[in-house]
Amino acid sequence: MNQSLKSNIFHLYLDVFWYGIFVGSTFTFIGVYLTRLGASSFQIGLLTAAPAIVNLIISLPIGRWLEGRSFIQTTFQLAIWHRAGFVLTFLLPSLITGNADQIWAFVSVVSVISIAGGAVTVSFNSMFAEVVPSEMRAHVVGRRSALVALTSVVTSFVCGRILDSLIFPLNYQIVFVLGFIGMVISGWHLGRIRKTDSSATPPTPAQPTIQVAPPMSARAGDGRLSGLRFGGSTLIRFDVLRGSFRYFLISFFLFYTFQYVPVPLFPLTFVRVLHLTDGEISLGTGVVFYVAFLITSMSLGWFTTRFGNHRVLVASAIIYCAYPILIGVWGTKESFWLASFIGGGTWGVLAGALIHRLMESVPENDRPAHMALHNIALNLGILFGSMIGPVLGAWFDLRTAMIISGVLRFLAAMMLGVWG
Numbered sequence: 001m002n003q004s005l006k007s008n009i010f011h012l013y014l015d016v017f018w019y020g021i022f023v024g025s026t027f028t029f030i031g032v033y034l035t036r037l038g039a040s041s042f043q044i045g046l047l048t049a050a051p052a053i054v055n056l057i058i059s060l061p062i063g064r065w066l067e068g069r070s071f072i073q074t075t076f077q078l079a080i081w082h083r084a085g086f087v088l089t090f091l092l093p094s095l096i097t098g099n100a101d102q103i104w105a106f107v108s109v110v111s112v113i114s115i116a117g118g119a120v121t122v123s124f125n126s127m128f129a130e131v132v133p134s135e136m137r138a139h140v141v142g143r144r145s146a147l148v149a150l151t152s153v154v155t156s157f158v159c160g161r162i163l164d165s166l167i168f169p170l171n172y173q174i175v176f177v178l179g180f181i182g183m184v185i186s187g188w189h190l191g192r193i194r195k196t197d198s199s200a201t202p203p204t205p206a207q208p209t210i211q212v213a214p215p216m217s218a219r220a221g222d223g224r225l226s227g228l229r230f231g232g233s234t235l236i237r238f239d240v241l242r243g244s245f246r247y248f249l250i251s252f253f254l255f256y257t258f259q260y261v262p263v264p265l266f267p268l269t270f271v272r273v274l275h276l277t278d279g280e281i282s283l284g285t286g287v288v289f290y291v292a293f294l295i296t297s298m299s300l301g302w303f304t305t306r307f308g309n310h311r312v313l314v315a316s317a318i319i320y321c322a323y324p325i326l327i328g329v330w331g332t333k334e335s336f337w338l339a340s341f342i343g344g345g346t347w348g349v350l351a352g353a354l355i356h357r358l359m360e361s362v363p364e365n366d367r368p369a370h371m372a373l374h375n376i377a378l379n380l381g382i383l384f385g386s387m388i389g390p391v392l393g394a395w396f397d398l399r400t401a402m403i404i405s406g407v408l409r410f411l412a413a414m415m416l417g418v419w420g
Contacts, residue, residue, distance in 0.1 A: 004196040008131045009140055011189040013147055018186035020148040024155025024286055026089055026179025029163070031267040032281060033172045034106055037099040041393035045264035046107045049386035051114035052379040058115065062122045071127035072193055078123055079187040082116035085109065086183050090176035093169040124190075131193060145297070149290045155182075156286020163278030171278075240370055248361050249377050251412075251419035252354075255317065256381025257388070258412040262324040262405035264389040269327060269398045274336055284340040292344030300352040309356050313420065316350035317413035321406045328402030357420060 031044050066074060088109045096102045132140050159178065163171045241249065266285075270276045276284070303312045323343035326335045362370040392401035 002196065004194055005131075005133075008193050008196060009136075011192045012128070012132070012140060013143060015186045015189040016144040016148045017151050018182045018189065020151030021155045021182030022086075022179040022186070023148060024152035024157075025159050025175045025182065026086065028152070028156050028282070028286060029159060029172065029175055029278070030089070030106065030110075031264075032271065032278065033169070034103050035267040035271045036168070037103050039103045041264045041268055041390035043103055043107055044267060045386040045390045047110050048260060048263055049383050050107070050111035051117060052382040052386065054111070054114040055118045055121065055379045056376065056383070058118045062119045066123060066126065070195075071123060071130050072195055075120065075123040075127045076187070076191040076193075078116055078120045079190050082113060082120050083180075083183040083187045085113035085116065086176075086180045090173045090180060093173055127193070131196060146294065149294050149297075153287050153290045153294075156282045156290075160279035160282025160286070163282070238373070240373065245361065245370060247419040249373060251415040252358070252374065253377040253381050254415050255412040255420070256378050257385040258405070258408040259320075260382050260385025261389045261392065261408055262402055264386055265324075265393050265398060265401055265405065268393065269402060270336070273331055273398050274327070274333060276333065276336065280333065280336075284336050288337060288340040289344035289347075292341045293348040296345045296348030297352060298348075300349050303349060304353070304356065309353055309360065310420070312349060313353040313357050314413060314417040316346050316353055317416050318410060320346045320350055321409040321413065322346075323406070324402040324409070325406030328399045328406065331399050 031047060034044060034047070089106070092102060092105050092109065096105050129137075155178065159175045162174055165171070166174065270281050300312075307315075320343060323339045323346075326339040326342070329335070358374065362374075389401070389405065392404055395401075396404065
C-alpha cells in the first residue's frame with residue numbers, strides 16, 4: 001500500500017470518526033428537542049421525509065453535473081456548504097423564541113441542508129470508489145461502520161449527561177454545538193484526501209451503505225447512501241423490472257417503508273408516554289442500542305455461513321419488529337431498555353444482511369441500472385414511511401400506533417421471505 005493510499009484511508013476513518021460525534025449529538029437529539037418544544041408527529045416526520053424528497057429530486061441532476069468534475073474536490077466543496085448549514089441548529093433557539101416558529105424553522109433548515117447533503121451523498125460515493133481499491137472497500141467500509149458506532153455511543157452518553165445537568169434550551173444548544181464541531185472536522189478530513197496512482201482507472205461502485213431505521217433517525221446529515229452515479233454514467237432503466245428483480249425491489253421498497261413508519265413516533269413516545277429523561281433516552285438509543293449492534297455485527301459472517309444470507313435477513317427482519325411492539329405493549333422504561341438491546345443487536349445483523357442480499361441479487365454486469373432503481377425505492381420508502389407514521393399517530397394513541405407499526409414491519413419481513 002503506497003503512502004498516499006494510506007493517508008486517504010486514514011482521513012476516511014477520521015472523517016467518519018468525527019461524523020459519529022454528529023450522529024451521537026445533533027442527529028440523535030434533534031427530534032427529542034422538537035418534541036419538547038411541542039412538535040407533532042407530522043413535523044417530526046418531515047425531518048426524515050424532507051431529505052428523502054431532496055434525494056429523489058436532485059440525484060439525477062447532480063449525477064449529470066458531476067460528470068467531468070473531480071470527485072475529490074467536488075466532495076470537499078459540497079461538504080463545506082453542507083456543514084455550514086448546521087451552525088443554525090445551535091443559533092435558532094436564541095434567534096427565535098416562539099416554540100411553534102422554532103419548530104418550523106428547524107424543519108426548514110434541515111430541508112435546506114438536505115440539498116447539499118444529497119449532493120454530498122452522490123459525490124462521496126463516487127469519490128470513495130475512486131480512491132479506495134475494490135479489494136479494500138469492504139474492509140474500509142467495515143472499519144468506518146465500527147468507528148461511527150463507537151463514537152456515537154460515547155457522544156450520546158456524554159450528551160445525555162449534558163442534557164440532564166443544564167437548563168433548557170442551553171443544554172440542547174451545547175449538544176448541537178458538539179454536532180456542528182464534529183461535522184466541521186469531518187469535512188476538513190474530506191478535504192485532506194488526494195488523488196492516488198491507483199485512482200487513475202475508472203471507478204466501480206463502492207459497496208452501498210443502507211440505512212435501516214434506527215431509533216430517533218432523523219436523517220439530518222448526509223447518510224452516505226448509494227447515489228445514482230456509477231462509473232461516469234447516470235442510468236435509470238425500467239426495463240430491468242421485467243424480470244424477477246421487480247418483485248425483489250417491491251419487497252425491499254415495502255421493507256424500507258414500514259421500517260420508517262415508527263421513526264416519527266419514537267421521540268413522541270419516549271417523551272410523552274414513557275416520560276424518559278434525556279439521559280435515559282441517550283442510554284437506550286445511543287449506548288444500549290449501539291453496543292448491542294457492535295456485538296452482533298461482528299457475528300454476521302458466522303450467521304451467514306451457518307444459515308445462509310436469505311434466512312438471516314428474514315429472521316433478523318422479523319425480530320426487528322420487536323422494537324416498537326415491546327414499547328407499545330408494555331409502555332414502561334424496562335420495555336424501552338429491552339427493546340433497545342434487542343433492536344440494536346438485530347440491526348447489527350440486519351443492516352449487513354440487507355447489503356449482502358442486495359449485492360447477491362444485482363447482476364455484476366448491469367449493476368448501475370439496478371442500483372439506481374434501488375436508490376429510488378429506498379428514498380420513496382423513507383418518504384412514505386415517514387408520512388404513514390404521523391397518520392397512525394393522529395388516528396390512534398401513541399402506544400397503539402407503535403404496535404401497528406411493529407405489525408407492519410412484520411408484514412414487510414414476510415415479503416422479504418417471499419420475494420427478497
